[in-house]
Every structure is written in structure tokens, then in C-alpha cells.
Amino acid sequence: MLRLLARRLLMSVPILVIVTLVVFFLLEIAPGDPARRAAGGEMASAADVAEARRRLGLDEPLWTRYWHFIEGLFTGDLGQSIFSGQPVLSAIAERVPVSLSLMAGALTVAMLIAVPAGIIAATRPGSIADRVVMLISAGGVAMPNFLIGLLLVLVFALQLGIFPATGYVPFEQSPAGWFQALVLPSVALGVAAAAEIARFLRASMLDVLDQDYIRTARAKGIGVRSVLGKHAMKNAFAPVLTVLGLQVRILIGGTVVIEQIFNLPGLGSLTVKAVFDRDYPIIQGVAISAALVVVVTNILVDVAYGYLNPKLRAA
Amino acid sequence: MSLRSRVVPPLAAVVTAASLAACGGGGGGDTANKAEVPISATAASGELDTSATLTFADPFQNDTIDPAKNDSGFPTRQLNLVYDRLIGIAPSGELTPQLATKWEFTNPTTLRLTLRSGVKFQDGAPFDAAAVVKNLDRSRDLPDAGAAVSTPAEAIKDVKASGDDVVEITLKKPRYSILYDLAQNLGMMISPGSLSGSLDRTAVGAGMYKLVDFKPGVSATYERWDGYWDPDAVKLAGFVIKSIPDAQTRINALQSGQVTMSLIDESQVRDAKGASLRVSEEATVSAWTMFLNLTRGELKNEQVRQAISHAIDRKALVETLGHGHGEPAVQLFPSSYEAYSQDWPAAKYPFDVAKAKELLAAAGHPDGVEFSALILNRPLDKQLGQALQRMVEPVGIKLSLKVVEPARYSMFTDGEVDMFLGRWGGRADPADTLKSNAAKGGFINPGGGTAPDFQALMDKIDNTPTGDARVKLVQEASAIFAQRQLDIPIFARRSIFADKGCVVGFTPYMVGADEYRGVGVRKNCD
Numbered sequence: 001m002l003r004l005l006a007r008r009l010l011m012s013v014p015i016l017v018i019v020t021l022v023v024f025f026l027l028e029i030a031p032g033d034p035a036r037r038a039a040g041g042e043m044a045s046a047a048d049v050a051e052a053r054r055r056l057g058l059d060e061p062l063w064t065r066y067w068h069f070i071e072g073l074f075t076g077d078l079g080q081s082i083f084s085g086q087p088v089l090s091a092i093a094e095r096v097p098v099s100l101s102l103m104a105g106a107l108t109v110a111m112l113i114a115v116p117a118g119i120i121a122a123t124r125p126g127s128i129a130d131r132v133v134m135l136i137s138a139g140g141v142a143m144p145n146f147l148i149g150l151l152l153v154l155v156f157a158l159q160l161g162i163f164p165a166t167g168y169v170p171f172e173q174s175p176a177g178w179f180q181a182l183v184l185p186s187v188a189l190g191v192a193a194a195a196e197i198a199r200f201l202r203a204s205m206l207d208v209l210d211q212d213y214i215r216t217a218r219a220k221g222i223g224v225r226s227v228l229g230k231h232a233m234k235n236a237f238a239p240v241l242t243v244l245g246l247q248v249r250i251l252i253g254g255t256v257v258i259e260q261i262f263n264l265p266g267l268g269s270l271t272v273k274a275v276f277d278r279d280y281p282i283i284q285g286v287a288i289s290a291a292l293v294v295v296v297t298n299i300l301v302d303v304a305y306g307y308l309n310p311k312l313r314a315a
Numbered sequence: 316m317s318l319r320s321r322v323v324p325p326l327a328a329v330v331t332a333a334s335l336a337a338c339g340g341g342g343g344g345d346t347a348n349k350a351e352v353p354i355s356a357t358a359a360s361g362e363l364d365t366s367a368t369l370t371f372a373d374p375f376q377n378d379t380i381d382p383a384k385n386d387s388g389f390p391t392r393q394l395n396l397v398y399d400r401l402i403g404i405a406p407s408g409e410l411t412p413q414l415a416t417k418w419e420f421t422n423p424t425t426l427r428l429t430l431r432s433g434v435k436f437q438d439g440a441p442f443d444a445a446a447v448v449k450n451l452d453r454s455r456d457l458p459d460a461g462a463a464v465s466t467p468a469e470a471i472k473d474v475k476a477s478g479d480d481v482v483e484i485t486l487k488k489p490r491y492s493i494l495y496d497l498a499q500n501l502g503m504m505i506s507p508g509s510l511s512g513s514l515d516r517t518a519v520g521a522g523m524y525k526l527v528d529f530k531p532g533v534s535a536t537y538e539r540w541d542g543y544w545d546p547d548a549v550k551l552a553g554f555v556i557k558s559i560p561d562a563q564t565r566i567n568a569l570q571s572g573q574v575t576m577s578l579i580d581e582s583q584v585r586d587a588k589g590a591s592l593r594v595s596e597e598a599t600v601s602a603w604t605m606f607l608n609l610t611r612g613e614l615k616n617e618q619v620r621q622a623i624s625h626a627i628d629r630k631a632l633v634e635t636l637g638h639g640h641g642e643p644a645v646q647l648f649p650s651s652y653e654a655y656s657q658d659w660p661a662a663k664y665p666f667d668v669a670k671a672k673e674l675l676a677a678a679g680h681p682d683g684v685e686f687s688a689l690i691l692n693r694p695l696d697k698q699l700g701q702a703l704q705r706m707v708e709p710v711g712i713k714l715s716l717k718v719v720e721p722a723r724y725s726m727f728t729d730g731e732v733d734m735f736l737g738r739w740g741g742r743a744d745p746a747d748t749l750k751s752n753a754a755k756g757g758f759i760n761p762g763g764g765t766a767p768d769f770q771a772l773m774d775k776i777d778n779t780p781t782g783d784a785r786v787k788l789v790q791e792a793s794a795i796f797a798q799r800q801l802d803i804p805i806f807a808r809r810s811i812f813a814d815k816g817c818v819v820g821f822t823p824y825m826v827g828a829d830e831y832r833g834v835g836v837r838k839n840c841d
Contacts, residue, residue: 031723039462048462055459084378084531085515094530150563157571165571166564167557263559263568265533273376273532273560276721 004306005299012295019291020073020284024066027280034058034278038082056082069284078288079281081274088285091270096289098168098266101178102258103251105186106193110247113194118201119228122236125206133198140195145254149188149261156184166263185262189254193247200243205236238308245301252290354595354812358819358837367836368553369818372565372577376532376558381514382503383453383460391500392828393535393556397437398503398520401428401447402494403830404743406822408600408653410494410781414442414504414521415482420780423489424472428482428497434544436506436521444476449507451484467496491780495744523549523832532558550820550835569813575836576814576821581638587813596640596811597823598649600741600748603636603699605688605803609753609764611733614686617766618678620800624664625671626710627703633806636699641806645797647741647748649807652825654745656790659797671710683711686733691721699805700736730761738808743826745789746776753801769795816840 035053039045053059057068072078078088121133157165163184169177208214209232217227256268263269267286274282373392379385382394403413417429434442454460454468470493473485486493496502506519518526521544524537537554557574559565565577570590579587584594605623613619629643643661648654675681690700697718704714717732727735739759741748750756754773755763772792779785796802810823817840820833 031720033725036725038459045462048465051458081378081531085384085513086531091531153567158567161571164573165567166559166573167568260561261564263557263561263564265530270532277378 001303001306005303008299008302012299015295016288016291020070020288021066023284023287024069027278027283028062030278032278034082034280037278073288078285081282082279083277088281091282092267092285092289095265095267095270097170098264099252099255099259099268101171101182102185102189102255102264102266103248105182106190106251106254107244107247109186109190110193110197113191114197114201117194117198118205118240121198121202122205122209123224123228130202133202137195137198140191141199143192145188145192146257146261148191149185149258152184152188153261168262168264168266181264185258185264188261189251189258192254193251196247197240197243201236201240204239205232208232208236211235234308238305241301241304241308245297248297249294252293352593352816352819354593354814354818355822356819357833358835362837363550363819363835364838364840365550365835366552368555369551369576369831369834369836370555370557370574372559372568372574373556374558374560374562374565374578376560377529377535378531379515380518380526380529380535382500382505383457383464384515385461385500392830394500394503394518395522395828395830396524396535396537396554396556397518397522397526398505399434399522400498400502401430401504402498402502404495404498404824404826406597406824407651408743408745408824408826410498413498414502415497418494420491421483423778424486426484426486426493428484430480430482431544432480434521435542436504436508436519437525437540437542438506438508438519439542440506440508442504442521443479444482445479446504446507447482448474448476449510450504451501453505453510454501461500463496464500467493467501489778491777491785492744492747494781495742495747499743524551524554527553534558545832548832550833554831566813569815572815576812576818579811579813581636581640581809581811583813584638584640584811591815592813593816594811594813595821595823596809598642598651598825599808599810599823600648600652600745600826601738601810602644602647602649602741602807603632603641603738603805604647604736605703605805606727606735606737606739606752606759607764607802608727608730608733608761609801610762611730612686613678613680613684614733615764616678617799618674619680619684620803621664622671622674622678622710623707623712624800624803625667625674626707626712627664627803627805628666628706629661629664629806630666632699632702636695636702637806637808640809640811644804644807645800646793647752647796647802647804648745648793649825652745653786654748654789654793656794656797659794663797664800668709671707671712675711680711683713685713685715688714688716689724689727689732689735690716690718691724691737692718693721696737703736703805728759728761735759741826745826746773746785746792749773749789749792749796753796766795766799766801769799769801 035056035058036049038056039048039052057065076089080087081091117133117137121130124130153165156163164181167181169181171178214227214232217231255266256272259266259268260272267289270282271286274286377385377393380394382398385391385394399414401413401415402418403411405411414431414434415428416431419427421427430444430447436442451468451471451474454464455471460468470486470490471484472487475483477483484493504521505514509517509519516529523540523543525540526535527538528536535556539549539552543549559568562580562583566579566583566587568574569577569592587594607614607620609615624645633639633641633643642649645661645664646655646659650660675683688700690696700716704716707714719726726732742751750773751758751760753760754765754770769792772788772795776785776788776792779788812823817837819835819837821831823829
């Protein structure tokens with residue numbers, strides 16, 4: 001298992017290097033001049049723009065700037081926001097709890113819906129329950145999360161007044177408020193993931209339930225719960241893990257939209273503003289952070305895969 | 316186009332209509348009555364909830380709360396809470412005393428300010444002439460000051476204290492508009508004790524409210540400062556400004572009671588009223604305009620510009636783009652503004668295809684002309700561009716639209732296109748607004764093209780002290796601007812606020828940033 005972990009960690013290094021290259025050079029060719037924006041926009045004089053370019057280090061050669069960027073990654077200094085002057089790490093650290101809370105909430109919602117739905121559908125294939133689960137999950141996959149979010153706000157915030165329509169409450173300030181603020185955005189973000197996972201779990205479970213060892217276990221008189229929980233789930237869940245890993249990537253993208261709709265001060269809203277402002281240090285910092293999350297998630301999925309399927313540990 | 320702007324607005328409109336219609340029926344008689352009282356109405360002190368915190372939903376996202384760096388106009392409403400300025404601005408745009416009680420130009424380059432005595436900063440330091448000198452010196456020396464502060468600060472030659480209560484500002488050359496600069500960020504007074512550190516996230520001023528917490532792009536939280544020199548202006552226990560860029564999210568927050576007041580879009584007014592929200596609107600010095608590069612092609616020809624102006628159905632655009640909220644304009648100012656020339660109402664350029672064709676033929680282009688027009692990739696901007704394109708086509712004017720991301724606006728100022736179709740918020744000084752748009756050196760007048768009589772008048776205004784005579788000259792300049800259509804304004808916009816009828820004493824500002832002097836919240840109101 002340790003070899004598997006070491007191998008995956010080594011493989012993540014070139015991925016991260018490629019990410020830094022792509023992020024850095026894409027921003028370089030993107031239209032818009034951050035120096036002009038930092039100097040006060042269109043009313044700035046050429047001298048003001050030149051001074052801002054020098055102050056921001058944008059007058060240095062491209063590779064020098066890339067090297068400074070890489071150096072900063074190793075020393076934990078990702079620079080400062082061009083406009084707020086806030087250190088990038090500090091800006092990200094302020095926003096990360098919001099986005100992580102939202103993603104954790106969405107994954108929780110997804111699993112709470114997907115696991116029972118997938119199992120029910122798989123154990124009664126062709127039944128009304130199965131068809132209902134498949135129909136709803138098809139709808140869940142098809143419906144964009146912003147539409148679900150707006151409908152949730154309409155019903156549960158504006159009509160019923162059960163949950164807040166917007167905003168975020170830090171956990172340390174009020175655990176109850178934090179929970180309340182996250183329910184609607186988590187559901188909005190998690191429904192599509194739930195539908196996807198439920199469909200995969202059903203397919204995987206159907207495949208496993210058809211295996212000889214399950215038939216043997218049933219023939220031996222082992223109870224349904226034990227057959228499902230102890231024998232079928234472990235094997236059926238391995239392919240689902242892959243989907244779960246993919247969902248994390250999709251959820252990161254989804255937070256951008258959901259954070260706008262619910263006005264959550266997370267990484268998504270920080271990114272949107274940074275992109276429109278051409279705040280390069282912030283964009284680079286967020287992109288690297290998101291890449292790290294994806295890489296770490298993939299490693300965790302691989303390790304869990306290895307745990308569930310010992311054959312893969314040697315692969 | 317961003318995902319948000321592509322998918323949320325159309326859908327949001329549908330959902331809003333449904334939600335507001337659903338909620339609208341629930342409005343009680345009391346709510347309806349509250350909605351009928353103007354937001355500017357004052358209330359007896361017994362009716363006010365002095366323990367209340369007003370939460371305002373602001374579409375703008377402030378990166379910094381440093382007055383020298385945050386110079387982008389409307390977001391400065393956040394700074395006005397904590398920083399008083401040397402000179403104030405009334406909602407209608409006139410200059411009023413604030414930390415300076417009196418000002419006079421002893422000669423064209425020397426401004427003498429008499430300061431309010433007995434004023435303290437929020438850290439207890441006295442506000443005096445020495446503090447003003449230190450503040451203005453910082454603005455002059457700060458390397459990363461924004462252009463709205465650095466440009467007027469560069470015009471200052473020297474600042475001297477004369478005793479505790481008098482300051483003399485010597486200018487390099489006459490600049491009477493310095494008074495307007497001192498009524499904006501340049502005049503925001505910071506406690507000398509905090510001038511040496513970073514002011515991006517902290518603020519110590521002499522304003523009505525103390526800054527408690529500032530999260531860039533997210534929120535700013537203030538609490539009442541009991542030591543304020545004008546206690547009658549402070550009617551609230553606190554003030555919170557939440558940055559909510561999405562219009563639909565702002566109105567959701569308002570309806571669910573998470574914010575007290577919000578800026579809303581023109582398209583939301585009808586639905587907001589249907590939901591028993593009070594809607595308050597005010598004319599602003601911000602107009603949808605065809606900003607022209609007068610040095611390019613046929614735009615040099617006045618008759619061609621006038622032909623374009625006649626080809627535009629401004630009333631139709633107010634009804635569609637502005638949802639009925641706005642005023643057709645051929646000047647950069649709304650008719651209620653002091654700089655507006657009554658001699659040139661929008662009616663002087665009626666929608667008249669025949670007249671437009673006649674002017675075009677007289678200009679030597681009976682077969683039509685073609686222009687390139689830059690548009691920012693935002694929903695309303697694109698709607699304006701497409702509407703104008705169709706309107707002017709029957710006259711023989713072809714607009715080739717170039718839709719770009721906002722960061723590429725410089726294509727216009729770099730002279731790559733004939734015109735830019737969009738909106739601009741204007742300046743506190745109406746002369747500065749005209750100058751920026753149509754005089755030599757104006758920052759949104761690429762190439763510096765202008766009309767000689769307009770330029771001569773602007774030069775004269777530069778050397779005329781503020782007052783009635785200057786206002787008259789600005790009106791004359793605005794008339795020439797309109798007559799010659801140096802840019803082609805379409806309609807003046809309005810700033811629109813919604814609340815549940817609880818806010819009192821608030822008058823939206825025509826220019827610059829809103830202030831909240833005397834703004835309060837009624838008791839038992841939600």
C-alpha cells in the first residue's frame with residue numbers, strides 16, 4: 001500500500017508542474033492589462049501604467065516571472081493581490097473554509113441520497129422503485145445546479161422562510177447558523193452528484209449481485225442485509241469511488257455558480273472577481289489550490305481503491 | 316461571456332417573476348402604507364430604532380478601503396461611512412461644508428480652507444490643520460495611489476498649516492475643480508496615527524461610523540461612533556455593507572430579510588413593487604452613450620453625428636433597455652442636474668429617419684456610412700448595441716459591432732474603433748465630466764478630437780472659480796456638446812433602491828457616492 005501511495009505521489013509532481021505552466025502562460029496570453037487596471041483604469045497616464053507595471057514586477061521577462069512564481073510556491077509566498085494588497089495565501093485561507101464546507105455538504109447530500117437510492121434500485125431491478133430512482137436521477141443529472149439553487153431559494157427561503165436565501169455564517173461563530181446557511185447550497189450542488197453516483201452504484205451493484213459468490217452466500221442462508229452490506233457493497237463501491245473522485249472535480253467548478261447564487265464568500269466568488277479584474281496572483285493561487293485538491297483527491301481515491309481491491313496494490 | 320451572465324439573468328427573471336408574484340399577495344396593509352412613504356422622509360426620533368443595524372446590499376466589491384487606492388466612484392459609499400471629507404456634496408451635486416466650514420481662493424492658485432474646530436478622529440487624535448497637511452502629503456507621495464487621487468494630488472504644489480484651523484493649498488496652476496476633488500477621496504481625512512501603516516483593511520477616520528471588520532470583496536461592518544461631531548447625523552447602531560454582485564441574489568436577500576436595503580436593476584422594479592417592496596429612484600449623472608472618436612473617418616463631420624442622433628428612437632430604448640426608468644438625453648446630464656442646459660432638451664433630436672437621411676446626404680454620404688463600434692460583453696450593453704444597430708440601419712448607417720470582454724475596453728481609447736457603446740458614471744464636477752468626454756486630453760476622448768468653441772469654453776471654465784458663473788459656463792458647454800453631438804447620449808440612467816419601507820432619511824445621490832447622514836430605520840419594522 002505504501003508503494004502505491006509513493007507511486008501516486010510521484011506521478012502527481014509532473015501534473016502539478018504542467019498545471020503551473022498552463023495557468024501561468026494562459027494568463028499571459030489573456031487579453032487585458034492588470035498594470036493599467038492597477039494604475040486606475042483608463043484615466044491612468046502612460047507613466048502611471050509603467051510605474052504600476054514596475055511595482056507589480058510585470059516588466060520582468062516572462063521566464064523570470066515564472067521562476068519567481070515557482071519559487072513562491074516552495075516558500076509559501078504566492079504574492080499579493082494586485083488590488084487589495086492582501087497576501088494570496090491569506091485570501092485563499094479566508095475563503096477555503098467556505099468552499100470546503102460547501103463541497104463537504106454537497107458530497108454528504110450526494111451520498112445520503114445516492115447510496116440508499118442506488119441499493120434500492122439495484123436490489124429491485126425493473127420494479128417501480130427502480131424506475132422512479134432512474135427517472136429522478138436522470139432529472140438530477142439533466143437539471144443545472146443553478147436552476148435547482150434558484151428553485152430551492154424560491155421555496156425554502158422566500159416562501160417558507162426555513163433557510164436563509166444568501167450568506168455564510170462561520171462555524172466558529174454559530175454552528176447552527178453555519179449548518180442552516182449551507183443546507184440549500186449543498187443540496188443545489190449535491191443533487192447532480194447524487195444522481196450520477198446513484199446510477200453508477202446501481203449498475204455496479206447489479207453486476208456484483210450477479211456474481212457467483214453472492215449466489216453462494218445467499219444459498220448458504222446469509223441474510224439479505226449481510227449479503228448486501230458485507231459482501232456486495234465493498235466490491236460494488238470500488239467503481240463508484242472513481243465517480244466520486246470525478247465528482248470532486250465537478251463540484252469545484254460548481255461552487256463558482258452556487259457561490260454566486262447564494263452569495264457565499266468562497267473560492268468560487270474570489271475566482272470570478274479575480275478573473276474579471278485580471279488579478280493574476282489570485283487566479284494563479286486559486287488554480288494551484290484547486291489542482292492540489294484534485295490531485296490529493298485522486299491519490300485518496302487510488303489508495304481507497306487499493307484498499308477495496310487488493311489486486312490493484314501490486315499494479 | 317461568463318456562465319453567470321449567460322444563464323442566470325434570463326432564468327432569474329422567470330423565477331423572480333414567479334417568486335415575487337407569489338410573495339406579493341402576502342403584503343399586508345401596513346407594508347403597503349410603508350411603501351408609500353418616500354425613503355427620503357425624515358421621522359421623529361421616537362419612531363427610530365437607534366439600536367438597529369442597516370444592512371445594505373451593494374453590487375460593487377471593494378478590494379481595499381484605502382481612500383487613495385479605492386477611487387472607483389460608487390464603491391466609495393463604504394468609505395463615506397468612516398471617513399468625513401473636507402468638503403461635502405449634497406445629493407443634487409452642490410458642494411457643502413463638512414470638515415472644512417469655509418473655502419476661498421485667495422488667488423487662482425491658492426485655496427484657503429477654514430476647518431471645523433473641536434473635531435476628533437475615531438482614535439481620539441484632534442482633527443486640525445497639521446492632520447490635513449499630513450493627509451494631503453500622503454496622497455501626493457503614495458506610489459500606488461489611484462488616478463482619481465494621484466491626478467489632483469499632482470496638481471498640488473504645497474500644503475501649509477496656518478494655525479490649527481486654517482490650511483492653505485498652493486496649486487501648480489489654476490484648478491478650481493480641486494474643490495470637487497476634496498469632496499471625494501482626496502479630501503477623506505485619515506487619523507495621522509494610522510497614516511504610516513497599511514490602510515487596505517483598517518480605517519480610522521472622523522466619520523459617523525467606525526470600521527469593525529472589512530473583508531475585501533465580501534463585506535464591511537461598521538458601528539456607531541459616539542464621538543462624531545454631528546451626532547444628529549448618526550441614527551443607527553451599525554451599518555453593514557454586503558457585496559452581492561448578482562442582482563437576483565440581492566433581491567432574494569432583501570425579501571428574506573437578510574438585508575435592509577438594496578440597489579436593484581431597472582428590470583426588477585415592477586416585480587419588486589408587486590412584492591410590496593418600496594422602490595426609490597433618482598436621476599444620476601450616468602447615461603448610456605455612443606462615445607465617439609472624433610478623429611476617425613466620417614465622425615469628424617458634425618452632420619453625420621447629427622444624422623446618427625436623429626436615427627435613434629430614444630424613447631423606445633428607455634422603455635425597453637431601461638424598462639421605463641430613464642430619461643431620453645442628448646446631453647450627458649439628466650434634466651434635473653444643475654449643469655443641464657435647458658436650451659438643448661432631447662426633443663431637439665427627435666427620432667426622424669427622413670431628417671437623418673437628409674443630414675447624411677448633405678454631409679456627402681447619400682449612400683450611407685459604416686462605423687466600427689465596441690461593446691462590452693455584458694447583457695445590457697449587447698442589447699443596446701443590437702438595438703442601435705437596427706435603428707440606424709434604415710438611414711444607411713451600418714454599425715459593425717465588436718463585442719469584447721470589459722478588460723479590452725482600451726481598444727476604444729487606443730483608437731482601434733470608431734465608437735464605444737456603453738455607459739459611464741460621470742464625475743462629481745460636471746465640467747470634469749464634459750472635459751473627460753469631449754475636450755483635448757479627456758481620458759475617454761481618444762485622439763483628443765473636439766470642437767473649437769467647446770474647447771475654448773472648457774479652457775475658460777478651467778479658469779473660473781466654482782459658483783453661479785461657472786455653472787452657467789458649464790451649461791453653455793453642455794449645450795454646445797449637445798448641438799454638435801460630440802458624443803451621442805441615448806438616455807440618462809437612474810439609481811434604483813428597494814427596501815421594505817423601513818429606511819428613513821435617505822436621498823440617493825446624483826453624482827459620486829451616496830452618503831448616509833441622518834439615515835435611520837423605523838422601529839418594529841421588517
